[in-house]
Amino acid sequence: MLDRTIAAIATAPGEAGIGIVRISGDKAEEILKKVFRPKKAIGINEIASRKVVYGHAVDRKGEVLDEVLAIIMRKPYSYTTEDVVEIHCHGGIVSVRRIMEEVLRNGADIAEPGEFTKRAFLNGRIDLAQAEAVIDVITSKTETGLNAALNQLEGELSKEIKVIMDMLLSILAHIEASIDFPEHDVEEITINNIKNILIEAKSSAAALAESFDEGKIVRDGLSTAIIGRPNVGKSSLLNLLLKENRAIVTEVPGTTRDIIEEYLNIGGVLIRLIDTAGIRETEDIVERIGVERTKEAINNSDLVILMVDASSELLEEDNDIIDLIRDRKVIAVLNKTDLGFAVNETYLAELFGDDNIIEMSVKNRIGIDRLEERIKSLVFHGKLSISKNKMVTSIRHKNLLDRALENMEKALSSIEDKIPVDLISVDIREAWSNLGTITGDTVQEDIIKEIFSKFCIGK
Ligand SMILES: Nc1nc2c(ncn2[C@@H]2O[C@H](COP(=O)(O)OP(=O)(O)OP(=O)(O)O)[C@@H](O)[C@H]2O)c(=O)[nH]1
Ligand SMILES: [Mg+2]
Structure with a gap:
């Protein structure tokens, strides 16, 4: 799928100063060669990465489509980490559409909604929670909402989730170590250690889950019926x-x-x-x-x-x-x-x-x-306490946190009941995996598909 070169009109339709056609993939530069004629007689391969070049968009016969600026962002220093090309033309419906058609004719496929961001995720530049924040930045309706989305885009939420995941991993390591030496009983000290880490992990996860009450309103608004x-x-x-x-x-x-x-x-x-x-x-x-x-x-x-x-x-x-x-x-x-x-x-x-x-x-x-x-x-x-960096604003994240909390709760009560530690590790692993679904470490294909289908085209 990633070997397709994709293209989309990245700006909103309608009359505007500029319109942007965006291309990502291996063929991006080759396509630019076909549809763009720089004003200065230089080859496309001579254009420096991320430098703006003035010229004309042209069709197959060399007819001018519009006066444009073109930028090549060569991999890996681009939004998707692939070769990305942007053609900035005049706004309005016709110019962008004509250039887009020419780009498609030269081998690009129409991008699905959110496909650029999805590539940034699949190529490992950002994690899933950060990718989801992109759509929240675009749709935010208040400054508070925008700030929360930007924090998430910066990776603040992911960082916090990863800290909890690491705690769970260290518990699993403790357990593994004790299983490797079955001749010894698991020492009291190990159990206590596990319990303490688990309590700390649970309290961090609970604080995040609680922030959703506020986070939901920040993102979606307080729904008020008259x-x-x-x-x-x-x-x-x-x-x-x-x-x-x-x-x-x-x-x-x-x-x-x-x-x-x-x-x-x-x-x-x-x-x-x-x-x-x-x-x-x-x-x-x-x-x-x-x-x-x-x-x-x-x-x-x-x-x-x-x-x-x-x-x-x-x-x-x-x-x-x-x-x-x-x-x-x-x-x-x-x-x-x-x-x-x-x-x-x-x-x-x-x-x-x-x-x-x-x-x-x-x-x-x-x-x-x-x-x-x-x-x-x-x-x-x-008073708004939105200055908090780490806030959960997405119901998907909240549900996964709740599930992880249940897993941790169960593990804790198993410890109280003196159930063997290797059985407890099942719940810990489950909690880890639920948290990983937030950041995308452990996420399945269908969930990824659903998340990005909510994006707009060209993002
Ligand atoms: N005197 C007075 N009239 C008001 C006031 N507020 C609204 N009205 C009038 O009350 C009438 C009904 O107002 P609406 O806002 O249409 O009432 P509504 O509750 O939306 O009515 P429905 O849509 O039929 O359920 C209009 O003629 C308004 O101008 C007020 O504070 N004082
Ligand atoms: Mg009314």
Whole structure:
């Protein structure tokens, strides 16, 4: 597979200053020779590595396709560690596409999503966790998210995982050594040694696993659903928080039919805000599906903003909604305070806590600061501790850490039960292998395939 030479348009489609066609593999330089004519009369092989050269992209007949810059990055000093060529042409759709076609015609294959990064991994330049960080860097939506991804790309997480893996290896070495001398009983001191290392390894792995609570929010955002009966002002709140008229707002109850999702940055905290269809019994089929989706959104959210009409008493519809969210993290917004105050605030405060009741008039933009403050303080107790270098942001990593923790737990209790050490080594090895799947040391082909399929083309 690695002997194919691959190519892709590495820049996003659309009008832009420049577009880049990227090629990687043994034939890269040969292909450049066919599609690029340097302005100065020099041969392609005379071009120094990583030096930018001005010239023209041309087709088979020598017709000029565009005015371009070309760079050769000869192996191993390139993104993939293979020969990599980049052709920088004018942005827009046509120029890049014409050059790409010419590159393919001369022997390159279209790269799969993430194939450049996959090669960097398979060729050993970066490990799997670092490769995964590349996609997180590209898709990050806040500075905090970007910093976490960059730390992972730098190998901070991998370093920590490797330290734990080494501890497990040293335990295996202890065990091997004792098995090699079966005439001796395994000494008490060896067992104690093993136990101490295991406890330390477990606590490091547990700390990483715990960092996922925060890491998940840093990467994917705090999923926050605004729910309430029709017409209380949910979409108006979404628009106010986003500072744009994203959702349709009317005085007609049942305006929002489908889920609307937008990202929002509140003081560095990424919020995935979800406006929902007002919940009520309805005959309207479209609205009914909307209500079902709202219920799904409630189940999938980290935080629920319950909105009620402050100027009216709680209706049966409100109480039905409250029943749906009793065990969730809730902030109750009492909206439309400009129209009067009739809602039973004490009751809501008893249910959700005083701090989680926010009086608002979305119409007059009153109460929005308090709401934002409250959201921030619910996440990370008000302050971001993201300065930590080693944070787990990926569910794949978290699951593998949990499995490794189980293995270590089992090994520890086996030690307590005085089970022979060579049997314990099975669990230790398993823990080691689970951690190795994070960094890619012990990973299987299908997992690699799945990970890179989530990448964009050209990366
Ligand atoms: N007086 C007053 N009216 C408001 C306030 N907030 C929203 N409204 C009005 O209430 C009506 C309904 O607002 P929406 O934001 O569409 O309500 P919704 O909860 O999204 O409604 P559905 O999508 O039907 O569930 C609109 O006419 C808004 O202008 C407020 O604070 N005070
Ligand atoms: Mg609405």
